[in-house]
Structure formats: structure tokens, C-alpha cells
Amino acid sequence: MEKTSTGAFPSTMNSSEKQETVCIFGTGDFGRSLALRMLQCDYSIVFGSRNPQKSSLLPNGAEVLSYLEAAQKSDIIILAVHREHYDFLKELTEVLKGKILVDISNNLKIDQYPESNAEYVAQLLPGAHVVKAFNTISAWALQSGALDANRQVFVCGNDSKAKQRVMDVARTLGLTPLDQGSLMAAKEIENYPLQLFPMWKLPFCLSAILCVFFFFYCVIRDILYPYANGKKDSTFRLAISIPNRIFPIAALTLLALVYLPGVIAAILQLYRGTKYRRFPDWLDHWMLCRKQLGLVALGFAFLHVLYTLVIPIRYYVRWTLKNRTITQALAKTDDPFSTATAWLNDSYIALGILGFFLFVLLGITSLPSVSNMVNWREFRFVQSKLGYLTLILCTAHTMVYGGKRFLSPSSLRWYLPSAYVIALIIPCTVLVIKFILILPCIDKTLTRIRQGWERTSKPTSNGQYLKRSSICLDSQL
Ligand SMILES: Cc1cc2nc3c(=O)[nH]c(=O)nc-3n(C[C@H](O)[C@H](O)[C@H](O)COP(=O)(O)OP(=O)(O)OC[C@H]3O[C@@H](n4cnc5c(N)ncnc54)[C@H](O)[C@@H]3O)c2cc1C
Ligand SMILES: NC(=O)C1=CN([C@@H]2O[C@H](COP(=O)(O)OP(=O)(O)OC[C@H]3O[C@@H](n4cnc5c(N)ncnc54)[C@H](OP(=O)(O)O)[C@@H]3O)[C@@H](O)[C@H]2O)C=CC1
Numbered sequence: 001m002e003k004t005s006t007g008a009f010p011s012t013m014n015s016s017e018k019q020e021t022v023c024i025f026g027t028g029d030f031g032r033s034l035a036l037r038m039l040q041c042d043y044s045i046v047f048g049s050r051n052p053q054k055s056s057l058l059p060n061g062a063e064v065l066s067y068l069e070a071a072q073k074s075d076i077i078i079l080a081v082h083r084e085h086y087d088f089l090k091e092l093t094e095v096l097k098g099k100i101l102v103d104i105s106n107n108l109k110i111d112q113y114p115e116s117n118a119e120y121v122a123q124l125l126p127g128a129h130v131v132k133a134f135n136t137i138s139a140w141a142l143q144s145g146a147l148d149a150n151r152q153v154f155v156c157g158n159d160s161k162a163k164q165r166v167m168d169v170a171r172t173l174g175l176t177p178l179d180q181g182s183l184m185a186a187k188e189i190e191n192y193p194l195q196l197f198p199m200w201k202l203p204f205c206l207s208a209i210l211c212v213f214f215f216f217y218c219v220i221r222d223i224l225y226p227y228a229n230g231k232k233d234s235t236f237r238l239a240i241s242i243p244n245r246i247f248p249i250a251a252l253t254l255l256a257l258v259y260l261p262g263v264i265a266a267i268l269q270l271y272r273g274t275k276y277r278r279f280p281d282w283l284d285h286w287m288l289c290r291k292q293l294g295l296v297a298l299g300f301a302f303l304h305v306l307y308t309l310v311i312p313i314r315y316y317v318r319w320t321l322k323n324r325t326i327t328q329a330l331a332k333t334d335d336p337f338s339t340a341t342a343w344l345n346d347s348y349i350a351l352g353i354l355g356f357f358l359f360v361l362l363g364i365t366s367l368p369s370v371s372n373m374v375n376w377r378e379f380r381f382v383q384s385k386l387g388y389l390t391l392i393l394c395t396a397h398t399m400v401y402g403g404k405r406f407l408s409p410s411s412l413r414w415y416l417p418s419a420y421v422i423a424l425i426i427p428c429t430v431l432v433i434k435f436i437l438i439l440p441c442i443d444k445t446l447t448r449i450r451q452g453w454e455r456t457s458k459p460t461s462n463g464q465y466l467k468r469s470s471i472c473l474d475s476q477l
């Protein structure tokens with residue numbers, strides 16, 4: 001990631017132009033950092049403080065006055081004070097009338113107060129034009145030069161002129177203002193910096209559940225069963241063999257879960273006969289975190305490939321091979337070459353390699369720098385078509401790996417089938433439903449629904465069935 005050093009904000013202003021005077025209430029961390037950045041961009045800064053005489057560490061060139069005196073010097077007042085201390089504003093009602101008051105505050109918790117901080121200020125000072133901005137920029141980023149992701153400034157407010165002026169200030173500071181509409185958006189803007197990887201929660205929870213479940217499943221089958229049936233100590237399997245079952249199984253299941261919401265959405269649309277009804281919230285959320293699910297799946301696939309690479313150097317594998325050879329030599333027998341086994345073995349490895357290659361391709365196209373270079377159709381081709389091909393290849397890799405043992409009663413241990421058999425349930429279900437959905441008769445109806453057609457059972461007054469005009473609103477097609 002590109003990192004800009006101090007003073008490396010791209011400044012859009014002409015350096016010979018002197019900017020206006022901006023007032024900042026509060027001489028704390030954020031007030032000082034913002035002032036420093038603004039002074040560098042040729043603004044004049046006047047601080048409003050409880051104790052103008054005691055203020056220290058202020059950037060050179062800034063003036064410090066009382067709140068009242070400072071507010072009189074500027075049309076734009078930036079409120080760099082915590083919400084809990086906003087009471088003093090009430091005494092400034094008169095002087096702040098008609099001025100632009102920028103609320104930059106954040107809370108400690110999501111939805112800490114019933115109303116957003118910006119709306120609270122607007123209630124305290126009905127005469128001021130309150131604008132919410134800068135809360136997603138940290139004091140540290142302002143001082144050290146922002147990282148790309150930190151440059152966005154979400155701005156909202158009810159007075160469009162006030163909002164425009166604040167956006168101009170943000171632009172002059174080299175930041176990217178994004179208009180989010182009226183002050184009603186303030187709550188969302190305030191919650192934004194408090195979120196902790198919202199789109200990654202579901203993928204991480206699912207991964208944890210899958211890993212724990214399959215860990216215990218494999219421990220029962222691969223460690224407890226051999227111990228109970230012959231006092232064999234197989235605990236060494238905990239290091240490589242069992243992780244190399246859990247990781248590929250998690251990869252395959254998560255990959256299938258990336259494509260499952262798409263088929264559920266299609267079934268819902270077919271069932272409802274319209275695309276104009278919202279999906280349930282859980283499905284919406286699931287759809288929105290498919291990228292993260294896919295990337296976590298790719299991570300597990302990587303681990304599987306790494307674990308697979310070390311198989312030939314494992315002591316257990318070398319010992320087993322050597323011992324088998326010696327046993328055969330002593331017994332003067334040999335193991336005839338089986339073309340069928342060679343085919344099965346080579347095929348499942350080849351399918352795994354091809355599946356992994358496409359998996360990586362999906363991961364690469366999801367990088368913003370790559371996805372920005374391809375158009376919507378190309379992106380959908382890779383993500384949807386090649387994505388399904390990846391799922392087919394990885395499922396086939398697992399099935400062929402099972403080979404002749406697949407579903408054979410002899411591989412049951414305490415009536416439990418091999419872990420990969422269970423892991424195949426979701427991918428096979430997704431592929432079968434998808435196959436049904438692309439049958440021409442069903443695909444035709446689905447395509448019509450997605451082009452805006454609606455099926456309705458209610459006849460109109462003149463006995464005809466309602467049909468919505470087929471404007472193609474679905475940009476996904
Ligand atoms: C490694 C990896 C990386 C990935 N990276 C990305 C990524 O960067 N970006 C990304 O988006 N996905 C990413 N994915 C997830 C996945 O590949 C895509 O979401 C893919 O487009 C899903 O294809 P689909 O055919 O199942 O779904 P879709 O075709 O998107 O959806 C199924 C159906 O639902 C309908 N539908 C979808 N959304 C709506 C809606 N809001 N309203 C009405 N109808 C709707 C569509 O019309 C469609 O017919 C990634 C996956 C992996 C494995
Ligand atoms: N720090 C950061 O990175 C970010 C901070 N913010 C927001 O900026 C605001 C200020 O944060 P920050 O600068 O870190 O906080 P600080 O605690 O460092 O500074 C707050 C300032 O508020 C003033 N203040 C006014 N009344 C009171 C009072 N009764 N008690 C204490 N202080 C008072 C003080 O200035 P004085 O003594 O001059 O009166 C004080 O220095 C907060 O709302 C925060 O959510 C937003 C984004 C990032």
C-alpha cells in the first residue's frame with residue numbers, strides 16, 4: 001500500500017491564495033492536528049478554548065481565544081470537543097446563529113445515544129447550519145499524511161451551501177469529500193468508524209464452526225477409532241493429516257456457500273414471480289459478504305496446497321512406503337501396476353491443480369486494482385461463470401480423491417463416513433440446483449423475471465393478467 005509522508009497530501013489549492021479563517025473549538029489531539037494541516041494549506045486558524053492562557057503544544061501561527069471571541073472571527077466553526085461537553089454551546093446560541101458548525105465527533109459505542117451527535121448539536125443550536133464531517137479521519141492520519149483508505153470524508157447536512165463549503169475545505173486539505181445527504185445520515189456516518197470488519201464476521205464465524213466441527217469429527221475417526229480398535233497411537237496426525245483434512249474441507253464448503261445464496265435468490269425470485277420484492281435480511285447480508293467468504297475459502301485452499309506439498313517428506317509417509325517395499329520383498333510378492341488407480345490418482349490431483357488455479361484467478365480479479373480494469377460483464381464472467389467452474393473442479397477433485405472408497409461401507413468408522421463425504425453435501429446440492437436452474441424452460445422464466453416481468457395471479461378488472469413493463473433494471477444481467 002502506498003503511504004504518503006508528512007505533508008504529502010495532494011493539495012488542490014493554489015499556494016499563493018490565502019484561505020479564509022477557520023475557528024476550531026477545543027485544543028485537544030484532533031483540534032491541534034486539524035489546525036496543523038489547515039495552517040499548512042494556508043488557512044488562518046483561531047482556536048476557541050476554555051483556558052486560552054493554559055493551552056499548550058499548539059501549532060505555530062494559530063491564535064487562541066475564548067469560545068465567544070473565537071466564534072466571532074469565523075463563519076466556519078469546527079467542534080473538536082467530545083459530545084459529553086457540548087453544554088457550553090448553549091451559551092453561544094446568539095453568536096453561532098447562521099454560522100457553519102462542523103461536528104466531527106465519534107462515540108465509543110455504536111448507537112450510544114438515541115440521536116446522532118450532529119443532530120444533537122442541531123437541537124441545541126437551531127440557528128446554526130450543522131454539518132457532519134471529518135469523523136472518519138484520525139488525528140494521527142492528519143499529522144502523518146493519510147493512507148488512501150483514510151482520505152474519504154463523509155459529509156452530511158441539511159443546508160447545501162454549508163455542506164458545499166465544508167466539502168471545499170476537505171478538498172483543499174487533499175481529502176476526498178463524499179456527500180451523504182441530509183443530517184439524517186449522520187448516525188450511519190458516526191457508526192462507520194466503530195464497525196469492526198462487519199463483512200468479515202459471517203465468514204470468520206462460519207470458518208470457526210466448520211473447523212471445530214470437522215476437527216472433532218476427524219479426531220473421532222482418525223485418532224479415537226484406531227486407539228479403541230487396536231490401541232494404536234495416531235495422535236501425530238494432529239499436526240498435518242488432520243489439518244490437511246479440515247482446511248480443504250473448509251475451503252470447499254465455504255466456496256459452495258459463496259454460490260448458495262445466488263441459487264436461493266433465484267429460487268425466491270421464481271417462487272415470488274417478481275424481482276421487485278426485497279430479499280430477507282439474512283439473504284441480503286449473505287449476498288453482500290460473498291467476496292469475503294470467497295477470500296477466506298481461498299486462504300484455506302492455500303493452506304491445503306502447502307500441507308499437500310510436504311506429504312512426500314513426512315516421516316510417516318516415507319516409513320510406510322519403505323516398510324511396504326520390505327514386506328513385499330520378503331514375501332517375494334509385488335504390487336501389479338494398476339492403470340485405473342494411476343488414472344484416478346492423476347485425475348484428482350490434476351482437478352485440484354486446475355481448481356486451485358481458477359480459485360487464485362477469482363482472488364486476483366477481486367483486487368480493486370484489477371476489478372477496476374475490467375468491465376461489469378468481464379467481472380461477472382470471471383466471478384460467476386469461472387466461479388462455478390472452480391466449484392465443479394474442486395468438487396470433482398474431492399469426489400475422485402474418494403474414488404473407489406467413496407460411499408463404500410468399509411470406510412465407515414463407528415458408522416461415520418469419511419469427512420470429505422460430508423463436505424461434498426453442500427457443493428453437490430448447489431451444483432444440482434444450479435443445473436436445474438439453467439435448464440432452458442426455467443432459465444427463460446428467470447431471465448424474464450430479471451428483466452422486469454412479473455407473474456401475478458390476480459386478474460385485472462377486464463380479466464387480463466397484470467404484466468409489468470419489461471424495463472431491464474437488473475444491471476446484473
Ligand atoms: C476468491 C474469490 C473472490 C471473490 N471476489 C469477489 C469480489 O471481488 N466481488 C464480488 O462481488 N464477489 C466476489 N466473490 C464472490 C462470487 O464470486 C460473486 O459474488 C459471484 O458473482 C457470485 O455469482 P453468482 O452467479 O452465484 O451470483 P449472482 O449472479 O450475483 O446472484 C444470483 C442471482 O441473484 C440475483 N441478485 C443478486 N443480487 C441481487 C439484488 N440485490 N437484487 C435482486 N437480485 C439480485 C442475480 O440477478 C442473480 O441472478 C469472490 C469469490 C471468490 C471465491
Ligand atoms: N482523536 C482523533 O483521532 C479523533 C477525534 N474525533 C473527535 O474529535 C473530538 C475531540 O477529540 P480529541 O481531540 O481526541 O479529544 P481531546 O480530549 O484530546 O480534546 C478535547 C478538547 O475538548 C475541549 N473541551 C471542551 N470542554 C471540555 C470539558 N468540559 N472537558 C474536557 N475537555 C473539554 C478541550 O479543549 P480546551 O481545553 O481547549 O477547551 C479538549 O482539549 C471528539 O468528539 C472525538 O470523537 C474524531 C475523529 C478522530
Ligand code: HEM
Nearest residue numbers: 245248249251252301305308352353355356394398419420
Ligand atoms: C494445487 C492444488 C491441489 C492439490 C495438489 C491437491 C491435492 C490433494 C491431495 C494430495 C489430497 C489428499 C490428501 C491426503 O491424502 O490426505 C487432497 C484432498 C482433498 N482436497 Fe485437494 N488439492 C489441491 C487443491 C484443492 C482445492 C482448491 C480444494 C477445494 C477447495 C481441494 C479440496 C480437497 C478436499 C476436500 C480433499 C479431501 C480431504 C480429506 O478428507 O482428506 N483441494 N487434495
Ligand SMILES: [Fe+3]
Nearest residue numbers: 028029030139
Ligand atoms: Fe482522542
